[in-house]
Amino acid sequence: MTVALNGEEIAKKIAEAFPDSVASADKAAVIVTSQSLYQVAEFLKNTPGLDFDYLNDLTAVDYLDYLEVVYHLTSLKHNHSLVLRTRCYDREEPVLPSVVRVWRAADYQEREVYDLMGITFEGHPNLKRLLLWEGFVGHPLRRGYL
C-alpha cells in the first residue's frame, strides 16, 4: 500500500530549499505559494528520497475567496504519496505556472481546469478548451456560473 507522507515533514524540506515558498502545511497536504509552484514541483520530482515521478491527479476547487488547485503526487520508486496545493486569490484573472514540463500528465488536466474553472496556466504548450467547444461563454464549475 502506498504510504501517505506527512505534509509537515515535507514542508520543512521544501522550506529549507526555497524559503517563503510554503504558505501552510498540515498532516494531509502542503500548501505552497503560486509563485514558487514550479520550483517546488521540480524539487519534489528531482530530489533523491522524494522522487515524485507520477502525477495521479490535478484538479481545482472553488472556495469563493480563492481558487485552489490540488496536485496528487506519487513516487513509484519509493511507493509514497503527497498532496500539494496552491491558491489563486485573483478570481478575475487567475494565473498559475504550468507543470507540464515536470509531469507530462498535467497536459490534459490543466486544459480541463482551464476549461471548467478558468485558471490560465502559463507555459502550457497548447492551452485551449478540452471538454467544451471554442467560444463557450463562462466557466461552468465556478460557483458563480448559472
Add this chain to the structure above:
Amino acid sequence: MEIERPEIASPHEIDVAEASRIEQLRESCQQPIPDPDAWLDEEIRRNVLVTTVDYVLDWARTRSIFPLMFGLACCAFEMIGTATSRFDISRFGMDIFRWSPRQADLMIVAGTLTWKMAPAVKLVYEQMAEPKWVIAMGACAISGGTFRESYSVVPGINRIIPVDVYVPGCPPRPEGLIHGIRQIHEKVLKDSIRR
C-alpha cells in the same frame, strides 16, 4: 525546388469551425422532433397483393435488423450485456453489431448525449440507409435525465433525430432493451412498402 504545399487549416480554425457547427445545431434544435407515429393508425387500407408482399418483406426485416453500436455512457454496458449469451439478441437475428452506419438498420443511442457529440450523432443518423429506426435507451437519451438542466447535455435525443421507441431506466436492464426491440418489430410489421 519549390514544394507545393496544400492549404491546411490550422488547429484553431478547425476548433472554430466545430464550435460554429455545434452552435448552429443548438439553435436549430430548440424544439423536440415529433415521434414518427403514423404507423399507429390501424385504418391503413391495403390491397391483397401489397399485403402479401408487405408481409414477406416485413417478416424478413424483423428477423434481420442489424443494430448500430452507439454507446455513449453507462447504458452501453447494458446494451453489450444484451448482446452476450445470457440475453442473446441473436434470437432476433441481431447478432452482428455494426460499427458502420451504412450497414445498420437500428440505432440504439445508449447514454448521455452532449452538445459536442450531437453533430456526430446527427451525421451518423443521416449516413444510415433507409429504412432505419432509432431506440432512445435510458433516461439521459430520452430527456437528458438528471443532467437535463446542464450546460452541456442535449435534453433528449429527439431534439436531434426522430425516435421510434423510448426505453426508460437508469440504465434499463437487458430485458427492458429486448422489450424495446420487440416494439420495433411490432412497428416494422405494420410498415408498408408503399410508404
